[in-house]
Amino acid sequence: MDPIENAKMRDMLLNSANVKCDCGNVIFTPGFVFKRVSKLVSPSGKDETVPIDVMICTKCGKILDMYESKDSYNRILGLNADGTPLKEKSPLEV
Numbered sequence: 845m846d847p848i849e850n851a852k853m854r855d856m857l858l859n860s861a862n863v864k865c866d867c868g869n870v871i872f873t874p875g876f877v878f879k880r881v882s883k884l885v886s887p888s889g890k891d892e893t894v895p896i897d898v899m900i901c902t903k904c905g906k907i908l909d910m911y912e913s914k915d916s917y918n919r920i921l922g923l924n925a926d927g928t929p930l931k932e933k934s935p936l937e938v
């Protein structure tokens with residue numbers, strides 16, 4: 845990228861709003877949630893452990909809600925879509 849494009853990009857970023865945690869903090873650290881995917885539904889036909897990237901607030905420890913819906917956020921955290929605790933399924937349940 846040339847120096848003018850770099851300057852435009854820098855100005856665009858400096859003039860853009862920060863993503864904030866509910867606590868007001870703007871600094872996050874990366875982490876992972878791991879999902880166990882049953883061989884009954886896995887494309888590979890094998891049990892898989894799949895990482896999902898998350899961002900963690902460095903002040904309060906909450907995982908940043910950066911997903912398209914609250915349902916997705918809850919499900920990434922291992923909850924039902926409505927935020928209630930998920931019942932653990934046996935490997936034979938799908």
Ligand SMILES: [Zn+2]
Nearest residue numbers: 865867901904
């Ligand atoms: Zn926070």
